[in-house]
Amino acid sequence: MEDFTPINGLVGGLLLGSATALLLWLNGRLAGISGIVGGLLSPKSGDAGWRVAFVAGILLGAFVCTLVAGGGDLVQVETSLPVLVVAGLLVGFGTRLGSGCTSGHGLCGLSRLSRRSVAATLVFFGVAMLTVFLVRHAP
Amino acid sequence: MVRTLVALFTGTLFGVGLSVSGMVNPARILGFLDVAGDWDPTLAFVMVGALLVTVPAIPVILRQPRPLLAVKFDLPTRKTLDTRLLGGAALFGVGWGLSGFCPGPAVAAMVPALAGGLPAVFVFTGSMVAGMFLFGRLSGNTARSVPERESAGPPAPSNVRP
Numbered sequence: 001m002e003d004f005t006p007i008n009g010l011v012g013g014l015l016l017g018s019a020t021a022l023l024l025w026l027n028g029r030l031a032g033i034s035g036i037v038g039g040l041l042s043p044k045s046g047d048a049g050w051r052v053a054f055v056a057g058i059l060l061g062a063f064v065c066t067l068v069a070g071g072g073d074l075v076q077v078e079t080s081l082p083v084l085v086v087a088g089l090l091v092g093f094g095t096r097l098g099s100g101c102t103s104g105h106g107l108c109g110l111s112r113l114s115r116r117s118v119a120a121t122l123v124f125f126g127v128a129m130l131t132v133f134l135v136r137h138a139p
Numbered sequence: 140m141v142r143t144l145v146a147l148f149t150g151t152l153f154g155v156g157l158s159v160s161g162m163v164n165p166a167r168i169l170g171f172l173d174v175a176g177d178w179d180p181t182l183a184f185v186m187v188g189a190l191l192v193t194v195p196a197i198p199v200i201l202r203q204p205r206p207l208l209a210v211k212f213d214l215p216t217r218k219t220l221d222t223r224l225l226g227g228a229a230l231f232g233v234g235w236g237l238s239g240f241c242p243g244p245a246v247a248a249m250v251p252a253l254a255g256g257l258p259a260v261f262v263f264t265g266s267m268v269a270g271m272f273l274f275g276r277l278s279g280n281t282a283r284s285v286p287e288r289e290s291a292g293p294p295a296p297s298n299v300r301p
Contacts, residue, residue: 003170005161009181012160013188019152021196026145028206028213031153033243038271050146055246057150062250065158074251076166077259079238088263090234092270095242098227099215102241111193119220123228124235131236132172
């Protein structure tokens with residue numbers, strides 16, 4: 001529990017929620033990251049610019065925070081490279097097949113009370129918890 | 140142009156939010172998902188913080204006739220639960236549980252990874268984009284009915300109609 005940082009979590013969450021609400025209010029778009037990135041791989045005309053800008057914004061925001069924090073332990077990866085490859089393929093394919101990820105289903109969808117998003121969110125949180133349990137605690 | 144700036148600004152807010160909350164760090168995500176271990180509940184606070192804004196705001200926003208800067212709201216149209224949705228969510232869950240990365244953090248984490256010399260992040264993010272690309276190719280060849288606008292592959296039927 002030494003890692004538990006509720007205030008940072010809450011403040012970060014408020015920022016994520018504000019970004020999501022603003023993008024919908026101003027541009028009419030849902031801030032689902034898998035949809036935004038995936039849409040770049042088969043762009044329709046006139047639809048790529050805002051996606052590139054949003055992804056660039058994420059990188060810019062992370063850049064500012066990395067500067068302020070001075071690098072350090074911002075990211076720790078414990079998973080082996082072969083498992084990361086498999087996991088990456090599953091996350092990429094699965095979020096496109098399931099039409100959303102933690103942001104699209106988890107934030108936007110729950111707030112719209114979308115039945116599909118509630119179901120998807122329960123499934124990916126449940127399966128992820130089960131996966132971690134099997135990896136870390138299975139005999 | 141203004142909409143592009145809005146996307147840049149909201150993307151930046153999103154990137155700062157992911158970083159401040161600690162959610163760019165897959166070790167923190169795994170700490171939350173590991174309910175049987177040394178549980179780190181921070182992710183629940185992130186979700187609560189975000190939902191504190193979106194749960195009241197989004198219904199009000201969607202009651203407006205249109206977005207402030209666009210012609211219409213671009214929302215998913217499907218309503219039914221199907222195997223694609225649940226199967227995709229399950230595959231995503233396995234990958235998320237194996238790595239601790241979901242798409243937003245996988246993008247944002249590239250920056251501290253570049254600063255700190257962590258090629259593993261790029262291995263994950265590259266594989267994730269490859270998985271998305273693979274889905275686009277497969278669904279482009281097989282599934283002709285992709286009603287959801289967010290989906291990759293063939294353009295939505297409404298775009299094809301004269």
